[in-house]
Amino acid sequence: MLVKIPDVLSAGQLAKIRALLDAAEWVDGNVTSGAQAARAKRNDQLAPGSPEGKQAGEMVLDALQANPTFISAALPHRVYPPLFNRYSGGQNFGNHVDNAIRPLPGSDQRIRTDVSTTLFLCEPDEYDGGELIIDDTYGAHSVKLPAGHMVVYPSSSLHRVAPVTRGARIASFFWSQSMVRDDGERTLLFELDQSIQSLYRSQPESPEIVRLTGVYHNLIRRWSQV
Ligand SMILES: O=C(O)CCC(=O)C(=O)O
Ligand SMILES: [Fe+2]
Numbered sequence: 001m002l003v004k005i006p007d008v009l010s011a012g013q014l015a016k017i018r019a020l021l022d023a024a025e026w027v028d029g030n031v032t033s034g035a036q037a038a039r040a041k042r043n044d045q046l047a048p049g050s051p052e053g054k055q056a057g058e059m060v061l062d063a064l065q066a067n068p069t070f071i072s073a074a075l076p077h078r079v080y081p082p083l084f085n086r087y088s089g090g091q092n093f094g095n096h097v098d099n100a101i102r103p104l105p106g107s108d109q110r111i112r113t114d115v116s117t118t119l120f121l122c123e124p125d126e127y128d129g130g131e132l133i134i135d136d137t138y139g140a141h142s143v144k145l146p147a148g149h150m151v152v153y154p155s156s157s158l159h160r161v162a163p164v165t166r167g168a169r170i171a172s173f174f175w176s177q178s179m180v181r182d183d184g185e186r187t188l189l190f191e192l193d194q195s196i197q198s199l200y201r202s203q204p205e206s207p208e209i210v211r212l213t214g215v216y217h218n219l220i221r222r223w224s225q226v
Helices: 011-022 035-040 051-065 068-074 183-202 208-223
Strands: 003-005 026-028 044-046 076-079 083-088 092-096 101-103 110-112 115-120 127-129 132-136 139-143 150-154 159-161 164-178
Touching (some): 003 068, 011 051, 011 164, 035 092, 051 068, 051 164, 068 115, 068 150, 110 164, 132 150, 183 208
Antiparallel strands (some): 026 044, 092 159, 115 150, 115 164, 127 164
């Protein structure tokens, strides 16, 4: 399931993150790649452990926690500390699938990547190209969103970033280990949750809300790992 989530960041949060990133040191993006991805990856990334990256990453995590659509779509158990990348001068990221397991920086724990996320930090008219293209069984989906908007998609998907031929594309990207590992189960839970929310808005007194909410939680009880 691919979900686009608008307005994850306010204009103020966005400006603060962009200012932090402008002041930070950027390095070759291959510092965090697996071997296959490294062959495909041509971009820059914020230096790992940089104080600006840490501060900007914490702002992204706060925004995620406040976003009910992200919680409903990803059902996050653990979120990898957000990373930041930049493509310019024809840079791109060829076809790849994200590594399944990643060590969590600064700890001896690991995360299974179930859900991948790109949070766009530039407006689409600031650069040409740079579409994130995600394959699924229904074909290829090209995603290029306004600054502050985000896309989440299954980490099992083949995906790529088209060459940026003008300007620069800056984004935050990260992975979540979901409480529900299977994308099909997560999709059903997302549909059910969104329908309950919509019913709640149109018929707040409906007794069916209680029954459907019970079904939702009982499915989570069956399918989740925490
Ligand atoms: O830049 C993006 O939108 C995606 C980056 C990506 O696919 C990755 O780093 O694995
Ligand atoms: Fe990727």
